[in-house]
Amino acid sequence: MSEQTTTTFETLSDILKHLDISKATYYRRAKAWNINPSQRKFTKEDLNNLESMPDNFDNAQSDNESESIKALSEQLKTKDDQIERLHKLLDQQQSLSLDLQRKLDVKDQQYLEVSDTSQYVSEIDELQEQLQEEKNKGLFAKLFGK
Structure with a gap:
């Protein structure tokens, strides 16, 4: 077994400076x-690893958030369609x-016109009846107004 070299740091700040990354x-x-x-x-291997993220790192929180965002986007799209x-219906x-x-x-206008027309028709009918009665009266009835 080969012995790996180790590096010891006194503080977290020293580690961060060595790796040149944020906390x-x-x-x-x-x-x-x-x-x-x-x-x-x-x-040495740990330090090399800390310089980058693993290739197969599965960020579960990020995936969950992505899924949530996708689901919410679909819901918004559905609501927009509704x-x-x-x-359109309104x-x-x-x-x-x-x-x-x-x-x-x-229809109301036609009804009013028909109502007015029927009133005129009934007035015309009355006048025609009066005229007919006048025609039917004899000469003396016309003269003496009976």
Whole structure:
């Protein structure tokens, strides 16, 4: 077995300066490589490992967040589609209501015209009856007004 050289650091700041990384990056890489972040004695291999993330590192939290974001995006897309359909239905209902109101206005106008016409027809009928009665009266009835 070959003995690996080890390097000892007195403080975390010394480790960070040696690796030229931030504290958060150090903790993230230590976790990824299964290295105790509080240790101060490192092998050459450990130091090399801490200089980068492992190739196969599976960031579960990041994956979970990505999945959550995808799910929420899909929900938003679904809600947007629902809102769009509701807007279309409301527009359609509004145009149908407007069309129905126009038809009702036309029917009301026609009814009023028919009502006025029927009133005139009844007046004409009365006048025709009076005229017929006048024609049927004899000469003396016309003269004496009976």
